[in-house]
Amino acid sequence: MARAAFFLVCFFFVFFGFFADAAVVEQTFEVGNLTVRRLCKSKIITAVNGEYPGPTINAREGDTVVIYVINHSPYNITIHWHGIFQRLTPWADGPNFITQCPIQPGHSYTYKFNIIGQEGTLWWHAHVSVLRTTVYGALIIQPRAGPLGYPFPIPYKEAVILLGEWWDADVVNLENLALASGGAFNNSDALTINGRPGDLYPCSKKHTYKLVVEQGKSYLLRIINAALNSQFFFKIAGHTLTVVAADASYTTPFPTDTIAIAPGQTIDALLHADSHPSNYYISALTYASSPAIPFDNTTTLAILSYTNSPTTTTPPLMPSLPSFNDTPTAHHFYSNLTALLLPQTQSLPLSISDRMFITFGLSLTPCSSDQPQCQGFALSANMNNVSFRFPTNISLLEAHFNGVEGVYTRDFPDRPPLVFDYTNPNVNAVGTSLQLSEKGTKVKRLRFNSTVEIVLQNTAVLASDSHPIHLHGFNFYVLAQGFGNYNHTEAVEKFNLWNPQVRNTIAVPVGGWAVIRFWADNPGIWFMHCHLDVHLPLGLGMAFEVENGPTPSSTLPPPPPDLPRC
Incomplete structure:
Protein backbone atom coordinates (compact mmCIF):
# COMPACT_ATOMS: atom_id res chain seq x y z
CA MET A 1 0.00 0.00 0.00
CA TYR A 150 21.69 20.17 1.49
CA PRO A 151 22.18 17.62 4.31
CA PHE A 152 25.78 18.82 4.63
CA PRO A 153 27.40 22.26 5.26
CA ILE A 154 26.57 24.72 2.48
CA PRO A 155 29.64 25.19 0.28
CA TYR A 156 30.96 28.59 -0.71
CA LYS A 157 30.78 27.69 -4.40
CA GLU A 158 30.18 24.71 -6.68
CA ALA A 159 32.10 23.42 -9.71
CA VAL A 160 31.31 20.79 -12.33
CA ILE A 161 34.18 18.42 -13.19
CA LEU A 162 33.48 16.42 -16.36
CA LEU A 163 35.98 13.63 -17.02
CA GLY A 164 36.25 12.45 -20.61
CA GLU A 165 38.36 11.09 -23.43
CA TRP A 166 39.70 12.47 -26.70
CA TRP A 167 40.44 10.77 -30.01
CA ASP A 168 42.46 12.36 -32.81
CA ALA A 169 40.62 10.17 -35.32
CA ASP A 170 36.91 10.22 -36.15
CA VAL A 171 35.33 7.99 -33.50
CA VAL A 172 32.36 7.00 -35.67
CA ASN A 173 34.76 5.71 -38.33
CA LEU A 174 36.74 3.86 -35.68
CA GLU A 175 33.61 2.16 -34.38
CA ASN A 176 32.44 1.24 -37.88
CA LEU A 177 35.84 -0.29 -38.67
CA ALA A 178 35.83 -2.28 -35.43
CA LEU A 179 32.32 -3.62 -36.03
CA ALA A 180 33.04 -4.45 -39.67
CA SER A 181 36.16 -6.41 -38.74
CA GLY A 182 34.73 -8.01 -35.62
CA GLY A 183 37.64 -6.60 -33.65
CA ALA A 184 38.33 -4.15 -30.84
CA PHE A 185 37.90 -0.37 -30.64
CA ASN A 186 41.00 1.87 -30.53
CA ASN A 187 42.10 3.47 -27.27
CA SER A 188 41.73 7.22 -26.80
CA ASP A 189 44.66 9.57 -27.45
CA ALA A 190 44.10 11.68 -24.35
CA LEU A 191 41.99 12.00 -21.22
CA THR A 192 40.24 15.28 -20.44
CA ILE A 193 38.89 17.41 -17.60
CA ASN A 194 36.07 19.66 -18.82
CA GLY A 195 37.11 18.90 -22.39
CA ARG A 196 40.75 19.90 -21.85
CA PRO A 197 43.67 17.46 -21.79
CA GLY A 198 46.03 19.46 -19.57
CA ASP A 199 49.73 20.09 -19.20
CA LEU A 200 51.16 16.65 -19.92
CA TYR A 201 49.92 16.46 -23.52
CA PRO A 202 51.50 18.23 -26.53
CA CYS A 203 50.15 21.71 -27.36
CA SER A 204 47.84 21.51 -24.34
CA LYS A 205 49.17 23.96 -21.76
CA LYS A 206 46.53 26.48 -22.85
CA HIS A 207 43.98 23.65 -22.82
CA THR A 208 44.15 23.18 -19.06
CA TYR A 209 41.13 23.74 -16.82
CA LYS A 210 41.76 25.92 -13.75
CA LEU A 211 39.68 25.94 -10.57
CA VAL A 212 40.32 29.08 -8.49
CA VAL A 213 39.62 28.83 -4.75
CA GLU A 214 39.87 31.02 -1.69
CA GLN A 215 41.69 29.75 1.37
CA GLY A 216 39.37 28.68 4.16
CA LYS A 217 36.35 28.19 1.88
CA SER A 218 34.66 24.93 0.95
CA TYR A 219 33.60 23.90 -2.55
CA LEU A 220 31.22 21.26 -3.81
CA LEU A 221 32.77 19.39 -6.73
CA ARG A 222 30.25 17.67 -8.96
CA ILE A 223 32.39 15.00 -10.61
CA ILE A 224 31.02 13.14 -13.64
CA ASN A 225 32.70 10.34 -15.55
CA ALA A 226 31.55 11.02 -19.11
CA ALA A 227 34.31 8.91 -20.65
CA LEU A 228 33.47 6.35 -23.28
CA ASN A 229 35.57 3.49 -21.95
CA SER A 230 37.77 4.57 -19.01
CA GLN A 231 37.27 4.20 -15.31
CA PHE A 232 39.26 6.81 -13.38
CA PHE A 233 41.16 7.50 -10.22
CA PHE A 234 40.63 11.17 -9.30
CA LYS A 235 42.92 13.05 -6.91
CA ILE A 236 43.87 16.59 -5.92
CA ALA A 237 47.37 17.17 -4.61
CA GLY A 238 47.54 18.31 -1.00
CA HIS A 239 43.81 17.94 -0.32
CA THR A 240 41.33 15.46 1.09
CA LEU A 241 37.82 15.23 -0.30
CA THR A 242 34.60 14.33 1.53
CA VAL A 243 32.12 12.36 -0.58
CA VAL A 244 28.54 13.42 0.18
CA ALA A 245 26.62 11.91 -2.76
CA ALA A 246 26.92 9.28 -5.48
CA ASP A 247 24.68 9.08 -8.57
CA ALA A 248 22.44 11.83 -7.13
CA SER A 249 21.84 9.95 -3.87
CA TYR A 250 23.23 11.31 -0.61
CA THR A 251 25.88 9.28 1.18
CA THR A 252 27.20 9.17 4.69
CA PRO A 253 30.12 11.65 4.53
CA PHE A 254 33.16 9.67 3.44
CA PRO A 255 36.63 11.28 3.62
CA THR A 256 39.16 10.12 1.03
CA ASP A 257 42.13 11.35 -0.95
CA THR A 258 41.30 9.10 -3.93
CA ILE A 259 38.00 8.77 -5.78
CA ALA A 260 37.29 5.85 -8.10
CA ILE A 261 34.61 6.61 -10.68
CA ALA A 262 33.36 4.51 -13.58
CA PRO A 263 31.77 5.70 -16.84
CA GLY A 264 28.23 6.84 -16.10
CA GLN A 265 28.81 7.47 -12.40
CA THR A 266 28.77 10.79 -10.57
CA ILE A 267 30.32 11.78 -7.24
CA ASP A 268 29.60 14.90 -5.20
CA ALA A 269 32.55 15.74 -2.96
CA LEU A 270 33.33 18.64 -0.65
CA LEU A 271 36.74 20.21 -1.12
CA HIS A 272 38.10 22.19 1.82
CA ALA A 273 40.59 24.81 0.61
CA ASP A 274 42.71 24.50 3.73
CA SER A 275 46.18 23.90 2.27
CA HIS A 276 49.04 26.34 1.88
CA PRO A 277 48.18 29.00 -0.75
CA SER A 278 49.77 27.68 -3.91
CA ASN A 279 48.93 25.78 -7.09
CA TYR A 280 48.02 22.09 -7.04
CA TYR A 281 47.31 19.62 -9.80
CA ILE A 282 43.90 17.98 -10.13
CA SER A 283 44.48 14.62 -11.79
CA ALA A 284 42.58 11.78 -13.39
CA LEU A 285 44.19 8.62 -14.69
CA THR A 286 42.72 5.38 -15.93
CA TYR A 287 41.90 2.59 -13.51
CA ALA A 288 42.75 -0.38 -15.76
CA SER A 289 41.32 -3.40 -13.97
CA SER A 290 42.38 -5.97 -16.56
CA PRO A 291 46.06 -6.42 -17.52
CA ALA A 292 44.97 -8.20 -20.70
CA ILE A 293 43.04 -5.26 -22.17
CA PRO A 294 44.94 -2.27 -23.68
CA PHE A 295 44.06 1.12 -22.19
CA ASP A 296 44.94 4.81 -22.39
CA ASN A 297 47.79 5.03 -19.89
CA THR A 298 48.06 8.83 -19.91
CA THR A 299 47.06 11.29 -17.18
CA THR A 300 44.92 14.40 -17.54
CA LEU A 301 45.57 17.41 -15.31
CA ALA A 302 43.74 20.53 -14.22
CA ILE A 303 44.99 23.17 -11.79
CA LEU A 304 43.63 24.11 -8.37
CA SER A 305 44.86 27.64 -7.75
CA TYR A 306 44.49 29.68 -4.55
CA THR A 307 43.58 33.33 -5.08
CA ASN A 308 46.35 34.50 -2.76
CA SER A 309 49.02 32.08 -3.98
CA PRO A 310 52.37 33.76 -4.69
CA THR A 311 53.39 34.38 -8.28
CA THR A 312 55.95 31.73 -9.13
CA THR A 313 57.25 29.70 -12.03
CA THR A 314 57.32 26.56 -9.89
CA PRO A 315 55.05 23.86 -11.38
CA PRO A 316 51.91 22.94 -9.40
CA LEU A 317 52.31 20.17 -6.84
CA MET A 318 51.58 16.74 -8.35
CA PRO A 319 49.55 14.25 -6.27
CA SER A 320 50.85 10.80 -5.44
CA LEU A 321 48.96 8.68 -7.95
CA PRO A 322 47.85 5.06 -7.53
CA SER A 323 48.97 2.43 -9.98
CA PHE A 324 46.77 1.91 -13.03
CA ASN A 325 45.80 -1.54 -11.79
CA ASP A 326 45.30 -0.66 -8.11
CA THR A 327 42.16 -2.75 -7.64
CA PRO A 328 42.36 -2.71 -3.79
CA THR A 329 42.11 1.11 -3.79
CA ALA A 330 39.22 1.07 -6.26
CA HIS A 331 37.37 -1.64 -4.31
CA HIS A 332 37.93 0.15 -1.00
CA PHE A 333 36.28 3.25 -2.39
CA TYR A 334 33.40 1.51 -4.20
CA SER A 335 32.53 -0.79 -1.29
CA ASN A 336 32.74 1.70 1.59
CA LEU A 337 30.07 4.17 0.50
CA THR A 338 26.80 3.99 2.43
CA ALA A 339 23.51 5.83 2.10
CA LEU A 340 22.62 8.81 4.25
CA LEU A 341 19.31 7.87 5.84
CA LEU A 342 16.75 10.65 5.46
CA PRO A 343 13.02 10.66 6.31
CA GLN A 344 11.95 10.79 2.66
CA THR A 345 14.35 8.04 1.58
CA GLN A 346 12.72 5.13 -0.25
CA SER A 347 12.95 1.90 1.72
CA LEU A 348 15.01 -1.13 0.79
CA PRO A 349 12.83 -4.08 -0.33
CA LEU A 350 13.23 -6.94 2.14
CA SER A 351 10.83 -9.39 0.52
CA ILE A 352 11.94 -10.44 -2.98
CA SER A 353 9.59 -11.57 -5.75
CA ASP A 354 12.12 -12.00 -8.61
CA ARG A 355 15.64 -13.32 -8.21
CA MET A 356 18.14 -13.31 -11.06
CA PHE A 357 21.73 -14.44 -11.44
CA ILE A 358 23.32 -12.69 -14.43
CA THR A 359 26.76 -13.53 -15.74
CA PHE A 360 28.31 -11.08 -18.19
CA GLY A 361 31.47 -10.42 -20.11
CA LEU A 362 33.07 -10.85 -23.51
CA SER A 363 32.36 -13.63 -25.98
CA LEU A 364 32.50 -14.60 -29.66
CA THR A 365 29.77 -14.90 -32.28
CA PRO A 366 30.04 -16.09 -35.89
CA CYS A 367 30.79 -13.30 -38.36
CA SER A 368 27.68 -11.91 -40.03
CA SER A 369 27.01 -10.69 -43.56
CA ASP A 370 27.34 -7.04 -42.46
CA GLN A 371 30.91 -7.67 -41.25
CA PRO A 372 32.79 -7.94 -44.57
CA GLN A 373 36.24 -7.72 -42.97
CA CYS A 374 35.52 -10.32 -40.30
CA GLN A 375 37.05 -13.77 -40.43
CA GLY A 376 35.39 -16.68 -38.63
CA PHE A 377 34.29 -15.19 -35.32
CA ALA A 378 33.62 -11.63 -34.20
CA LEU A 379 34.17 -10.16 -30.76
CA SER A 380 30.88 -9.85 -28.89
CA ALA A 381 29.60 -9.48 -25.33
CA ASN A 382 26.70 -11.02 -23.46
CA MET A 383 24.53 -11.34 -20.40
CA ASN A 384 23.62 -14.92 -19.48
CA ASN A 385 25.09 -15.97 -22.82
CA VAL A 386 22.67 -13.74 -24.78
CA SER A 387 24.36 -11.08 -26.88
CA PHE A 388 21.81 -8.28 -27.19
CA ARG A 389 20.66 -7.49 -30.73
CA PHE A 390 19.18 -4.02 -31.21
CA PRO A 391 15.97 -3.69 -33.25
CA THR A 392 16.29 -1.71 -36.47
CA ASN A 393 12.77 -0.72 -37.51
CA ILE A 394 10.94 0.06 -34.28
CA SER A 395 11.90 0.69 -30.66
CA LEU A 396 11.23 -1.88 -27.96
CA LEU A 397 8.98 0.58 -26.13
CA GLU A 398 6.83 1.19 -29.20
CA ALA A 399 6.56 -2.54 -29.82
CA HIS A 400 5.59 -3.03 -26.17
CA PHE A 401 2.98 -0.26 -26.17
CA ASN A 402 1.41 -1.21 -29.51
CA GLY A 403 1.60 -4.97 -29.03
CA VAL A 404 3.83 -5.49 -32.07
CA GLU A 405 4.96 -9.11 -32.20
CA GLY A 406 8.30 -10.40 -33.44
CA VAL A 407 10.45 -7.50 -32.24
CA TYR A 408 11.56 -9.13 -28.99
CA THR A 409 10.89 -12.19 -26.88
CA ARG A 410 10.17 -12.42 -23.15
CA ASP A 411 12.56 -15.24 -22.41
CA PHE A 412 15.67 -13.57 -21.08
CA PRO A 413 17.00 -16.27 -18.73
CA ASP A 414 17.03 -15.78 -14.96
CA ARG A 415 20.26 -17.77 -14.79
CA PRO A 416 23.13 -18.60 -17.17
CA PRO A 417 22.65 -21.75 -19.25
CA LEU A 418 25.82 -23.30 -17.83
CA VAL A 419 27.41 -23.23 -14.40
CA PHE A 420 31.21 -23.02 -14.54
CA ASP A 421 34.17 -21.52 -12.70
CA TYR A 422 33.21 -18.00 -13.79
CA THR A 423 36.27 -16.03 -12.71
CA ASN A 424 38.98 -18.59 -13.33
CA PRO A 425 41.23 -17.35 -16.18
CA ASN A 426 41.79 -20.98 -17.18
CA VAL A 427 38.23 -21.16 -18.55
CA ASN A 428 39.70 -19.90 -21.81
CA ALA A 429 41.89 -22.98 -22.11
CA VAL A 430 38.89 -25.31 -22.20
CA GLY A 431 38.05 -24.41 -25.79
CA THR A 432 35.53 -22.21 -27.53
CA SER A 433 32.36 -23.66 -26.00
CA LEU A 434 32.31 -21.15 -23.15
CA GLN A 435 33.36 -18.34 -25.45
CA LEU A 436 30.40 -18.55 -27.83
CA SER A 437 27.18 -16.63 -27.22
CA GLU A 438 23.90 -16.38 -29.10
CA LYS A 439 22.40 -13.20 -30.54
CA GLY A 440 18.93 -12.26 -29.38
CA THR A 441 16.54 -9.47 -28.42
CA LYS A 442 15.26 -10.84 -25.16
CA VAL A 443 13.64 -9.04 -22.21
CA LYS A 444 12.72 -10.01 -18.67
CA ARG A 445 9.08 -9.30 -17.86
CA LEU A 446 8.30 -7.92 -14.41
CA ARG A 447 5.01 -7.33 -12.66
CA PHE A 448 4.36 -3.77 -11.58
CA ASN A 449 5.69 -3.09 -8.08
CA SER A 450 7.60 -6.36 -7.94
CA THR A 451 10.89 -6.48 -6.06
CA VAL A 452 13.97 -7.66 -7.88
CA GLU A 453 17.31 -8.97 -6.61
CA ILE A 454 20.13 -9.51 -9.10
CA VAL A 455 23.49 -11.13 -8.59
CA LEU A 456 25.80 -9.55 -11.18
CA GLN A 457 28.62 -12.00 -11.82
CA ASN A 458 31.67 -11.02 -13.86
CA THR A 459 33.33 -13.73 -15.92
CA ALA A 460 36.91 -14.26 -17.10
CA VAL A 461 35.89 -15.49 -20.56
CA LEU A 462 38.31 -13.93 -23.08
CA ALA A 463 39.29 -11.28 -20.51
CA SER A 464 38.33 -10.28 -16.99
CA ASP A 465 37.32 -6.65 -16.54
CA SER A 466 35.39 -4.36 -14.21
CA HIS A 467 32.18 -3.56 -16.06
CA PRO A 468 30.05 -0.53 -15.04
CA ILE A 469 26.44 -1.74 -15.26
CA HIS A 470 23.82 1.00 -15.69
CA LEU A 471 20.09 0.50 -15.11
CA HIS A 472 17.71 2.96 -16.80
CA GLY A 473 14.54 4.10 -15.04
CA PHE A 474 15.53 3.11 -11.50
CA ASN A 475 17.97 3.52 -8.70
CA PHE A 476 19.08 0.31 -7.03
CA TYR A 477 20.52 -0.66 -3.68
CA VAL A 478 23.99 -2.23 -3.57
CA LEU A 479 23.83 -4.89 -0.86
CA ALA A 480 27.33 -6.31 -1.22
CA GLN A 481 30.20 -6.80 -3.65
CA GLY A 482 33.26 -8.99 -3.70
CA PHE A 483 35.72 -11.08 -5.68
CA GLY A 484 35.64 -14.57 -7.14
CA ASN A 485 32.52 -16.64 -7.76
CA TYR A 486 29.41 -15.58 -5.87
CA ASN A 487 28.68 -17.76 -2.86
CA HIS A 488 25.31 -16.94 -1.38
CA THR A 489 25.99 -18.43 2.06
CA GLU A 490 29.11 -16.31 2.49
CA ALA A 491 27.80 -13.20 0.73
CA VAL A 492 24.53 -12.90 2.64
CA GLU A 493 26.52 -12.38 5.84
CA LYS A 494 27.94 -9.22 4.24
CA PHE A 495 24.59 -7.82 3.05
CA ASN A 496 24.02 -4.24 4.14
CA LEU A 497 20.28 -4.13 4.83
CA TRP A 498 20.45 -0.94 6.89
CA ASN A 499 22.03 1.80 4.76
CA PRO A 500 23.25 0.32 1.45
CA GLN A 501 24.53 2.80 -1.10
CA VAL A 502 22.07 3.80 -3.81
CA ARG A 503 23.26 3.87 -7.41
CA ASN A 504 22.13 3.88 -11.02
CA THR A 505 25.52 2.56 -12.23
CA ILE A 506 27.74 0.05 -10.46
CA ALA A 507 31.32 -0.92 -11.29
CA VAL A 508 31.15 -4.66 -10.69
CA PRO A 509 34.57 -5.71 -9.35
CA VAL A 510 36.99 -7.25 -11.82
CA GLY A 511 36.80 -11.02 -11.42
CA GLY A 512 33.99 -10.53 -8.93
CA TRP A 513 30.32 -9.90 -8.26
CA ALA A 514 27.76 -7.49 -6.81
CA VAL A 515 24.23 -7.88 -5.46
CA ILE A 516 21.62 -5.22 -6.19
CA ARG A 517 17.89 -4.77 -5.47
CA PHE A 518 15.23 -2.44 -6.84
CA TRP A 519 11.50 -1.82 -6.90
CA ALA A 520 9.97 -2.36 -10.37
CA ASP A 521 7.47 0.47 -9.90
CA ASN A 522 7.95 2.25 -13.23
CA PRO A 523 6.01 0.81 -16.21
CA GLY A 524 7.77 0.64 -19.56
CA ILE A 525 10.88 -0.83 -21.18
CA TRP A 526 14.13 -0.16 -19.33
CA PHE A 527 17.60 -0.94 -20.61
CA MET A 528 20.35 -2.41 -18.41
CA HIS A 529 23.78 -2.40 -20.03
CA CYS A 530 27.52 -1.97 -19.66
CA HIS A 531 28.48 1.70 -19.77
CA LEU A 532 31.76 0.96 -21.51
CA ASP A 533 30.61 2.02 -24.96
CA VAL A 534 33.06 -0.35 -26.58
CA HIS A 535 30.93 -3.19 -25.15
CA LEU A 536 27.44 -1.83 -25.86
CA PRO A 537 27.32 -2.46 -29.64
CA LEU A 538 28.90 -5.86 -28.95
CA GLY A 539 25.77 -6.86 -27.05
CA LEU A 540 26.46 -6.40 -23.32
CA GLY A 541 22.93 -5.45 -22.38
CA MET A 542 19.36 -6.60 -21.75
CA ALA A 543 16.00 -4.96 -21.03
CA PHE A 544 13.25 -5.16 -18.44
CA GLU A 545 9.60 -4.97 -19.49
CA VAL A 546 7.67 -3.62 -16.50
CA GLU A 547 3.92 -4.14 -16.75
CA ASN A 548 1.31 -1.48 -16.06
CA GLY A 549 -0.09 -1.18 -12.58
CA PRO A 550 -3.77 -1.26 -11.61
CA THR A 551 -4.43 2.50 -11.75
CA PRO A 552 -4.16 5.34 -14.30
CA SER A 553 -1.22 6.65 -12.27
CA SER A 554 0.68 3.43 -12.93
CA THR A 555 -0.23 3.02 -16.60
CA LEU A 556 2.12 3.85 -19.44
CA PRO A 557 0.77 6.88 -21.38
CA PRO A 558 0.84 7.01 -25.20
CA PRO A 559 3.87 8.44 -27.00
CA PRO A 560 4.08 12.15 -27.81
CA PRO A 561 3.04 13.08 -31.35
CA ASP A 562 6.57 14.09 -32.40
CA LEU A 563 8.22 10.80 -31.36
CA PRO A 564 10.80 10.10 -34.10
CA ARG A 565 9.97 7.46 -36.68
CA CYS A 566 12.41 4.96 -38.11
Missing part, protein backbone atom coordinates in the same frame (compact mmCIF):
# COMPACT_ATOMS: atom_id res chain seq x y z
CA ALA A 2 2.80 2.42 0.86
CA ARG A 3 4.44 1.85 -2.52
CA ALA A 4 1.17 2.45 -4.38
CA ALA A 5 0.56 5.63 -2.41
CA PHE A 6 4.04 6.88 -3.24
CA PHE A 7 3.48 6.29 -6.94
CA LEU A 8 0.05 8.00 -6.80
CA VAL A 9 1.62 11.09 -5.25
CA CYS A 10 4.23 11.11 -8.01
CA PHE A 11 1.47 10.92 -10.60
CA PHE A 12 -0.27 13.99 -9.21
CA PHE A 13 3.03 15.88 -9.14
CA VAL A 14 3.69 14.96 -12.76
CA PHE A 15 0.32 15.75 -14.23
CA PHE A 16 -1.19 18.40 -12.00
CA GLY A 17 1.83 20.42 -10.86
CA PHE A 18 1.18 20.24 -7.13
CA PHE A 19 4.46 22.04 -6.48
CA ALA A 20 3.16 25.61 -6.59
CA ASP A 21 6.62 27.07 -7.14
CA ALA A 22 7.87 24.43 -9.55
CA ALA A 23 9.37 25.86 -12.71
CA VAL A 24 9.56 24.79 -16.33
CA VAL A 25 13.20 24.61 -17.40
CA GLU A 26 13.38 25.00 -21.18
CA GLN A 27 16.43 24.76 -23.38
CA THR A 28 17.18 24.20 -27.05
CA PHE A 29 19.86 21.72 -28.03
CA GLU A 30 21.15 22.32 -31.56
CA VAL A 31 23.31 19.34 -32.44
CA GLY A 32 25.83 20.02 -35.18
CA ASN A 33 29.44 20.17 -36.29
CA LEU A 34 32.03 22.08 -34.28
CA THR A 35 35.71 22.57 -35.10
CA VAL A 36 37.99 22.38 -32.06
CA ARG A 37 41.76 22.19 -31.66
CA ARG A 38 43.33 19.60 -29.37
CA LEU A 39 46.74 17.89 -29.30
CA CYS A 40 48.16 20.21 -32.00
CA LYS A 41 45.38 19.40 -34.49
CA SER A 42 42.04 20.84 -35.55
CA LYS A 43 39.15 18.42 -35.77
CA ILE A 44 35.42 18.48 -36.52
CA ILE A 45 33.33 16.98 -33.72
CA THR A 46 29.62 16.61 -33.01
CA ALA A 47 28.55 19.03 -30.27
CA VAL A 48 25.53 20.75 -28.73
CA ASN A 49 25.09 24.51 -29.16
CA GLY A 50 28.69 24.88 -30.29
CA GLU A 51 29.96 23.85 -26.84
CA TYR A 52 32.32 21.07 -25.82
CA PRO A 53 31.41 19.77 -23.31
CA GLY A 54 27.76 20.68 -23.82
CA PRO A 55 25.61 23.08 -21.77
CA THR A 56 24.76 22.40 -18.14
CA ILE A 57 21.08 22.00 -17.29
CA ASN A 58 20.19 23.51 -13.91
CA ALA A 59 16.89 22.54 -12.31
CA ARG A 60 15.28 22.00 -8.93
CA GLU A 61 13.48 18.98 -7.56
CA GLY A 62 9.87 19.18 -8.76
CA ASP A 63 10.66 21.10 -11.95
CA THR A 64 9.59 20.14 -15.45
CA VAL A 65 12.42 19.96 -17.99
CA VAL A 66 11.71 20.59 -21.68
CA ILE A 67 14.59 20.20 -24.12
CA TYR A 68 14.06 20.90 -27.83
CA VAL A 69 16.62 18.85 -29.74
CA ILE A 70 17.28 19.92 -33.34
CA ASN A 71 19.62 17.65 -35.28
CA HIS A 72 21.83 19.57 -37.70
CA SER A 73 24.52 16.88 -37.56
CA PRO A 74 25.13 14.26 -40.27
CA TYR A 75 24.37 11.47 -37.78
CA ASN A 76 21.29 10.01 -36.15
CA ILE A 77 21.05 11.25 -32.57
CA THR A 78 19.22 10.60 -29.31
CA ILE A 79 19.80 12.13 -25.88
CA HIS A 80 19.64 10.12 -22.65
CA TRP A 81 19.08 11.87 -19.32
CA HIS A 82 21.31 9.59 -17.30
CA GLY A 83 19.78 8.73 -13.91
CA ILE A 84 16.42 10.49 -14.38
CA PHE A 85 13.66 8.06 -13.39
CA GLN A 86 11.33 9.15 -16.22
CA ARG A 87 8.24 8.10 -14.23
CA LEU A 88 5.45 7.88 -16.80
CA THR A 89 7.73 9.58 -19.34
CA PRO A 90 9.80 6.66 -20.69
CA TRP A 91 9.37 8.11 -24.19
CA ALA A 92 11.90 10.74 -23.08
CA ASP A 93 14.52 8.30 -21.77
CA GLY A 94 16.52 8.33 -25.00
CA PRO A 95 18.37 5.03 -25.62
CA ASN A 96 18.42 4.36 -29.35
CA PHE A 97 15.91 1.70 -30.48
CA ILE A 98 15.02 0.95 -26.85
CA THR A 99 12.59 3.79 -26.11
CA GLN A 100 12.69 5.66 -29.41
CA CYS A 101 13.91 5.64 -32.97
CA PRO A 102 16.77 8.09 -33.53
CA ILE A 103 16.32 11.73 -34.48
CA GLN A 104 17.46 11.71 -38.08
CA PRO A 105 19.52 14.54 -39.61
CA GLY A 106 17.33 17.56 -40.27
CA HIS A 107 14.67 16.48 -37.75
CA SER A 108 13.82 17.35 -34.16
CA TYR A 109 12.26 15.92 -31.01
CA THR A 110 11.15 17.47 -27.71
CA TYR A 111 12.19 15.67 -24.54
CA LYS A 112 9.83 16.52 -21.67
CA PHE A 113 10.07 15.02 -18.20
CA ASN A 114 9.50 15.86 -14.54
CA ILE A 115 12.10 15.62 -11.80
CA ILE A 116 10.40 13.97 -8.85
CA GLY A 117 12.20 12.83 -5.72
CA GLN A 118 15.71 13.40 -7.07
CA GLU A 119 18.49 15.79 -6.01
CA GLY A 120 22.14 15.98 -6.90
CA THR A 121 24.44 15.51 -9.88
CA LEU A 122 23.32 13.66 -12.98
CA TRP A 123 24.21 14.18 -16.62
CA TRP A 124 23.00 13.85 -20.18
CA HIS A 125 24.64 12.27 -23.21
CA ALA A 126 24.06 10.95 -26.70
CA HIS A 127 22.81 7.36 -26.76
CA VAL A 128 23.59 6.53 -30.38
CA SER A 129 26.82 4.93 -31.54
CA VAL A 130 29.87 6.56 -29.90
CA LEU A 131 28.63 10.14 -30.23
CA ARG A 132 28.66 10.65 -26.48
CA THR A 133 32.43 11.06 -26.87
CA THR A 134 31.69 14.77 -27.36
CA VAL A 135 27.91 15.05 -26.91
CA TYR A 136 27.48 15.26 -23.15
CA GLY A 137 26.93 17.70 -20.29
CA ALA A 138 25.90 18.03 -16.65
CA LEU A 139 22.35 17.93 -15.27
CA ILE A 140 22.30 19.54 -11.82
CA ILE A 141 19.24 19.11 -9.58
CA GLN A 142 19.08 21.41 -6.58
CA PRO A 143 16.83 20.65 -3.60
CA ARG A 144 13.51 22.49 -3.66
CA ALA A 145 14.96 24.88 -1.05
CA GLY A 146 18.19 25.30 -3.00
CA PRO A 147 21.52 24.82 -1.18
CA LEU A 148 19.68 25.35 2.12
CA GLY A 149 18.29 21.86 1.54
